[in-house]
Amino acid sequence: MTAAKSTSKTRNTPAMPLAERLRPQSLGEVIGQQHLLGEGMPLRIAFESGQPHSCILWGPPGVGKTTIARLMASSFDAHFITISAVLGGVKEIREAVEQASIWRGQSGDLADAGGKRTIVFVDEVHRFNKSQQDAFLPHVESGLFTFIGATTENPSFEVNSALLSRAAVYVLQPLQEADLKRIVAVALERQALQAIESIAPAAVDRLVAYADGDARRLLNTLESLGVAAGNDKSGEVISEVTDAWLLKVLGERMRRYDKGGxxxxxxxxxxxxxxxxxxxxxxxxxxxxxxxxxxxxxxxxxxxxxxxxxxxxxxxxxxxxxxxxxxxxxxxxxxxxxxxxxxxxxxxxxxAPKSNAVYKAFNEAKAFIKKDGTRPVPMHLRNAPTKLMKELDYGKNYRYAHDEEDGFAAGENYFPEGMAAPAFYRPVNRGLEIRIADKLNELKLKNNQKN
CATH class of the missing domain: 1.20.272.10 (Zinc Finger, Delta Prime; domain 3)
Structure with a gap:
């Protein structure tokens, strides 16, 4: 969820949730996501091209996924159909297909019957199963409608590869502190918080920390403050929100915790x-x-x-x-x-017994690789899946450890030629690593005897 930066009065009726009243009506009003919507950025280019394309908007709650989808529909003069993957199913998908067919025109020509494009927006698309996601494929492929999915989960795991291959993926980020403060300013400028005319800087900081990058959470909290200001038990009209009043009214939600500080x-x-x-x-x-x-x-x-x-x-x-x-x-x-x-x-x-031996080994190996050259893999360790590679001695003289005594090829070298064996991993004398150290010492002794 994002909010507009225009200084005009709030749109629509006060009965609407504040988040809906402050929803941007044009691309220029959007706050946040400038890595996608700024000049020369991918989504801005898509908007300016006039040609919608199927995409997946991936990001945490309250960062503008629905807003961007709606703005695409208005920018491209397209019909907008919303399907909730939580409540909907194949039935809703079929209805969307029927509507898109009607709006497009019987012959499939956009010019027929005032034919218009259709954008089908699927909220929480990751909640659709494979068959439900597959139901979109032929219609996305034919261009009957443009598919836009919104998800809080990694689409690589939650969206079918076939659908994923037909849609660009845009990653939305949590809103920054400055963005959230601008949203607070917009709400005040539009006189959207009933009697509240100002919010003290300390209270704004607390609200922004509580929102934690989520504009919808911020706007819902601001709306609660507006209601509380109009029904204050003291009978006074609350025109300025102080930090103390904020804690008194929303104390359980406005904890002393600064999540970003x-x-x-x-x-x-x-x-x-x-x-x-x-x-x-x-x-x-x-x-x-x-x-x-x-x-x-x-x-x-x-x-x-x-x-x-x-x-x-x-x-x-x-x-x-x-x-x-x-x-x-x-x-x-x-x-x-x-x-x-x-x-x-x-x-x-x-x-539990403590050891940072693997952590230290990881960091030492990482530092070593960064400063060391790229050494070739020894021939006996190379893979040889083809006849030619075998003729070139790939894998020659490799000793298969399972065929050796005790399953260990004593004296074998697994490092690049000419490289001294480093000692990245050094087990500590605690817990299971005591036994691991004993095992490594035993194997070291066998290597020394073989060499």
Missing amino acids: EQFYDTISALHKSVRGSDPDAALYWFMRMLDGGAEPKYMARRLVRMASEDIGLADPRALRLALDAAEVYERLGSPEGELALAQCVVYLAV
């Missing part, structure tokens, strides 16, 4: 260091502080997966699996039920 990163740092320091109580404290402050549990799940890889690693490989399982449980159950699984993960990570 220093406090956010300080708190996640405290959680991470408590886990690393093996203090489950402190880890739970900071975890709950973040949830109470409004942190997105999905973000917390991602950070827990990172902690499992960075600070525990192979000292306890089960930690990574448990972190992934906790993230999946939250995806299935949502809040608040799924938060318990995340808390369980926090405690497990805190008490």
